Amino acid sequence: MPELPEVETIRRDLAPLLVGRTVARVRIHSGAERLAQTHAPRALERTLAGRRVEALDRHGKYLLAGLDDGQTWVLHLRMTGSLVHAGIDAPGHRFERARVDLDNGMSVRLNDMRKFATWHLVGDPAEAMPRTGPDALGEAFSVAWLRASCARRSVAIKAVLLDQQVAAGVGNIYADEACWIARIDPRAPANGLSSQRIQRLHAAVRETLEESLGNRGASFSDYRDGLGGEGMHHIRVHVFRRDGQPCERCGQEIIKIRLVGRGTHLCPRCQRT
């Protein structure tokens, strides 16, 4: 599950390898047609060929490749997607869905077991990410913003954290981790949290994302960095997929529940509503 730290790790790996390079050829494999959201697959392949990559940015979980014709190639990896830099003749991964060959004998492969990844080619990146708010590591995601986002919502705080309009880039792993760090029960109604607890939660979101970024992301299953390697953060998490194990803080057994349609992990003793 590439979330913000994973996507940012990929961006940092790929930026020096892609920026300044020209796309020689793009190939969307048979069976992966849904990848291309704004064009028919063959049309997208033709349009991208010959374009130079001028920048590789990120917003939330989206990667944004700025092209020399002013268009932006917007990539989202969803749950099982990865982008791996490899030689043009390197054998394809079992779940390779598309490949981008560069002008220097190298390529980037999109591997995606579940075929949920998307590519948009747009003039304005906002077109490709219409329901996306401030990046969770950016300045616009402030304590005041989180407080305002909670004030008008009666749903569980975890649902607010997962809302990409509130904190773009936070996904299931880091929502659970942030709630544990802030000692807040993820089921707590958002509009019932005190100002002080929201401040603590905001700091916890930043802390968990930055720590994971420092560990090059969490490879619970399919996530790979831009060079095909695994992250290290999955062995550093406090609650995510640690159900049955003792809480690091109080020793109580971590439990797993279902909340907003997602597996949710928490310590029932030291996380309070």
Add this chain to the structure above:
DNA sequence: ACTATGCCCTGGGTGC
């Protein structure tokens, strides 16, 4: 406006 649910996908795990 808000909230809840189903859908897309496929491999891995579980139980019989």
Add this chain to the structure above:
DNA sequence: TGCACCCAGGGCATAG
């Protein structure tokens, strides 16, 4: 060993 079933969940569509 086989096989049916369930689970994983990001973002969108749809319904209430």
